[in-house]
Amino acid sequence: MEEIKFFKPSEPYGEFSNFYYTPVIxxxxxxxxxxxxxxxxxxxDVNLWDRIKVMKAPQDVANLSSKLQHKLRPDWEDVKDAIMLKAVKAKFFQHHRLKKILLETGDATIIQHNPNDNYWADGGDGTGKNKLGLILMHVREQLLEISKDPDLILPPWIMFPNNDRGGMFWNMGWGEDYIMEWSRFVDQFGAEAYRNLFPEPLDWEGTYN
Structure with missing residues (x-):
């Protein structure tokens, strides 16, 4: 089976790195x-959240976090895998281009190749747990359950399930750009055919009319 290894955002498959500049909601x-x-x-500490959020470089964020290990939430070891899954899922569900890249890996084994990380990566020599790689493959399976077509743009209630239909998100920046792209795609695909794949939930009733 093919193996895909990634590490730095600037290298092949760098989109899989947590350092890759892609916003998540x-x-x-x-x-x-x-x-x-x-x-x-x-x-x-939510004040610490605000401090981290405005930092530009992900590496600086990681460095700061490593200096604050004494402030870790007490249940971190129990919840870290679930939190990482939630974040990675948001990244690949919320960005069509990244979804396409992930789906096009097929059934390849995805490995974070980092000699400095034995938990989220392979440790550089294959002895690490590669948890991030496993999570990426799990998210890939979740996407495949929805559609095997990498070019299919998912509807807003799947990509952004926590954003209310009437919220300001859809009228500015990222949200507005997505809605326009999705609307064009649905028109080209055919509204009825698309609706058969993705019936709108109650909160989005009338979307295709």
Whole structure:
């Protein structure tokens, strides 16, 4: 089976790195990268969250977090895998281009190749647990359950399930750009055919009319 290894955002498949600059919406807030979100949620101090969120470089975020290990939430070891899954899922569900890249890996084994990390990565020699790689493959399976077509743009209630239909998110920036792209796609695909794949939930009733 093919193996896909990734590490730095600037290298092949760098989109899989938590340091890759892609915003995610979680807890009704926009986080610059997955790294910003995960490193913030390690702590219970929301003031620290605000401090981390405005930091530009994900590496600086990671460095700050490593200096604050004494402030970690007491249940971090129990919840860290679930938190990482939530963040990675948001990243690949909320960005069509990244979803497409992940789906096009097929059934390849995805490995974070980092000699400095034996938990989220392979430790550099394959002895690490590669938890991030396993999570990416799990998210890939979740996407495949929805559709095997990497070019299919998912509807807003799947991509952004926590954003209310009437919210301001859809009228500005990222949300507005997505709605326009999705609407064009649905028109080209055919509204009825698309609706058969993705019937609108009650909160989005009348979307295709």
């Amino acid at each position: 979680l807890l009704n807030e926009i986080w610059p990268t997955v790294e910003h979100y995960v490193q913030s949620i390690k702590f219970e």
